[in-house]
Amino acid sequence: MKSRWIIGALLSSCLLLAFCDDNTALAEKPSAVPITVRMAAKDSPSDEALLTYEATRKVAKEKADLLTKTYGTNSVQYALIDHGRIVVSGQSGKNDEKGQKPLTKDTMYGIGSTSKMFTTVxxxxxxxxxxxxxxxxxxxxxxxxAMKDERYKQITPRMLLNHSSGLNGSSMTNAFLFEDNDTYAYDTLLKQLAGQTLKADPGAYSVYCNDGFTLAQILVERVSGMDFTSYIHRYMTEPLGMANTATPLDSPDEAKMAGLYYPAYTGQLPNETSSLIGIGGIYSTAEDLARFSQIFTGKAEEVLSGKSAAAMAQDEFKTPLWPDDADSSFEYGLGWDSVNPYPFSEYGMKALTKGGDTLLYHSSLVVLPGQDMAAAVVTSGGSSVYNQLLANEILLRALKEKGTIAEFKPEKSYGVPVKADMPESVQQYSGIYGAFSGTINIDITKGGVMSVTSEQSPDTPAQIFGYSADGTFRSAYGNTIISFVTEENGRTYLWLRQYASLPGLGQKAISEYNAEKLRPQDLPAETRKAWMKRDGKKYYLLNEKYTSIVYLMMQPFQLNVSKQLPGYVSDKRITGPNTAVSELQIPGMSGRDLSAYTFFTQDGAEYLDVGGSILVNEDAVNPIYVAKKSIVTIPSNGYARWYSVSDKDGGKIVKVNMPSNASFAVYNAKGTCVYFSVVGGKDQVELPAGGAIVFAGDAGTKFEISAE
Known part of the structure; x- marks a missing residue:
């Protein structure tokens, strides 16, 4: 999980380029008086400690309200710590659906990948x-x-923490559950890795990797002799006074958790849990994360030595495979997303950032070690990107209020294209480029116009860029530039640089190898025939637990053989009648979470294995039989049972009786979940024509279905 948690490549269909010119608040009033948290003995009160931060608190509240009213966030909680004192703290948005539980500074949120900082510490x-x-x-x-690839023996703890281990990415089966602290995803990691190979030499380059931090969690438990939850409490949360930080294994009080909602589903959701604690399963508050930040500002050397805190903040990303220097939001340290993030680089300040996104929670922690300051933002809904921008704004406003900075730096742009004749040789960069999220088509005309389209999102309008005199392609307003780089490994990359502004929140800088050029290949007739039989087919997920959030959020996975790039399906090169592999080598974010496709047949049905997720071909999904009473039984392999809904049964009301260790979900013809029993709590539902219904539970579980 990063900054964005991904449940396997099968759930990813977004446009791969990040280009963008991109309810009444029920919050308590932010604290008007600074709250003393802890102060090292060497510190003494100063004029800074007496600041009221009135202007900063006002702006923080305005921006938090903006998140809830404009940017799709349900609730926001934020805090600013300065020299060991929490000086700004507040909330915005709605909590429970009935409005009976106001948000407070103690309301807890999942912090997603910000949990990785606990693992690193x-x-x-x-x-x-x-x-x-x-x-x-x-x-x-x-x-x-152990792994199938002997290079695994070269992986070191440093490589786990700086994302350079070469592991494929994220083993996420049963990783996100509703109010269920089942540890399956964590318990099975070593078994999952045992069947995998590496995607790169250990240490070759850094590419975001969740599994590396789960392995680091296992490392901590093996060496310390303690379970991870007990460890972080004894050696972090208790010494730092973090009374509102917990993991799912603590079974925290649901009443203390921030209310969760999903745009396509009516009503409040149960709490989200993840057993992958070390990569994204911790709950906390903005104030507690502010207290945690003292580890990195020299206020908590009893928790971690200054030497180790400084080592975490060093550049760990500058391997040969990395773009040239430019303003960016991702420059890995140990654990940190960036150790030199924009915009603080504009002020000559050292900054450290870490963001986190689960499926429903989001967080950001921004630390300024030299200023002995940090800001934390946690939300229900929204995005860690928005949270980081809010944290940046809070810090910059406080720095100005203190007089540390005189003025805010203006937003930046690369400038509009300067028209020039394009060399014919530049057209060689036309073609299909791939990343973990799919493929894009780059078309460059002789006149110097480049269009970018997505094969996975054909209805999305082309993005247009013009050739400029400096050899780059630029967007019309100059916020984005694209160039092409052929690295020493012989691979060609699309290098994206961008200043993405979000009105009212600020500007994010991006510099990354966004995609890698793929080469077409001819397929043997037998292999091509096998894949064309699957082209356009839908596949349904079978092996998620009955409490899995995935049943609420996922749609059937549709397999589409590339029409633009012979021999490929999405970013994966077809290697045989039943196999396809992703061979991308992209640093940063775009080469993360690579999974192969492996098909197998059992009892006449075709199945697809994608990184441990098992799906079944739609041809094996039969219409549900709606009668006065029928029985559905989960087979011995524990796979969920899927059924389609015929037109003649559309509109019928069915009642489902089932034990507690089971669930069912109903989907409309577009694949959107319209009812999930774990959330909905009722036992009867209307069947939508052309839709589907799934039953999940332990092996042998029986469902009694009757027509009403």
Whole structure:
């Protein structure tokens, strides 16, 4: 999880380029008086400590309200800490659906991948104690860790923390559940990795990787002899006074959790849980994350040495495979998303950032070590990107109010295209480019016009860029430039640089290898025939637990063989009648979460394995039989049972009787979930014509279905 949690490549169909010129508040009033949290003995009160931060608090509240009213966020909680004192704290938005539980500073939120900072601190604490060496192979500490690829023996703890391990990405089966602290996803990681190969040499380049941090969590448990939840409480939350930080294994009070909602579903949702604690399963508050930030500003050396905190803040991303220097939001340290983020680089300030996104929660922590300040923002709904922009705004306003900065820097642009004749050789960069989220078609005309379209989103209008005198392609308003780089590995990359402005929130800088050029290939007739039989077919997920949030959010996965790039399906090269692999080598974010497609047949039905997720071909999904009473039984393999809804049965009301360890969900003809029993709580529902219904539960579970 990062900044964005991904449940396998099968759920990703977004346009791969990030281009963008891109309810009444029920909040308590932000604290008017600074709250003393802790102050090191060497510190003494100063004029700074007596500031009221009135202007900063006003802006923080205005911007938080903007998130809830304009940017699709349900609720926001924020905090600013300055020299060990929480000086700004507030909330905005709605909590419970009935409006009976106001948001407070103690309302807890999932922090997603900001949890990775707890994992990193835990590893570095053990480094301080001499129990872990960052550059000793992980197998020395976890002997049972093994993979099909012998290079795994070279993976070190440092590589886990700086995303350079070469692991494929994210093992997420049963990772996100409703009010269920089942540890399956964590317990099975080593088994999952045992069947995998690496996508790159360990240490070759950094590409965002969730599995590396789950492995780091296992490392902490093996070396410390403690379970991870107990460890972080003893060595982090208790020493720092973080009374409102917990994991699903603490079974926190649901009444203390922020209310969750999903745009396509009516009503409040149960709480979200994840057993992948070390990569994204921790709950906290903005104030607690502000307290946590003291580790990185020298206020908590009893928790982590200054030497280790400084080591975490060093550049760890500058391998040979990385774009040239430019303003960016991703420059990895140990755990950190960036150790030199824009816009603080504009002010000559060292900054550290980490964001997190689960399916429903979002967070951001921004630390200014040299200023002894940090801001944290957590939300229900929205995005960690929005949260980081709010945290940036809070910090910049406070810095100005203190007089540390005189004026705010203006937003930046690369400038509009300067018209020039384009060399014919530039047309060689036309073609299909791939990333973990799909493929795009780059078409460059002789006249210097470049259009970008997505094969996965054919209805999305083309994005147009013009050739400029400096050899780049630029958007009309100059916020985005694109160029092409052929690296030493012989691969050609689309290099995207962008200043993306969100009105009222600020500007985000992006510099990344956004996609890699793919080469067409001819397929043997037998292989091509096998894949064309699958072209356009829908596949239905079978092996998520009955409490899985995925049943609420996912739509059937439709497999489409590329019409633009022979021999490919999405970014994956077809390697045989039943196999396709992603061979991308892209640093940063666009080469994350790579999964192969493997098909197999059992009892006459075709199944698809995508990174441990098992799906079944629509041809094996039969219409549901609606009678006075019928029985559906979960088979011995535990796979969910899917049925289609015929036109003649559309509109019928069915009642479902089932045990507690089971659920069912109903989908309309567009694949949108219209009822999920874990959320809805009723036992009867109308069947939509052309839709589908799924039954999930433990092996042998029986569902009694009757027509009303």
């Amino acid at each position: 835990a590893v570095m604490q053990l480094v301080d104690q001499g129990k872990i060496d960052l550059d000793t192979p992980v197998v020395r500490y976890i002997p049972e860790f």
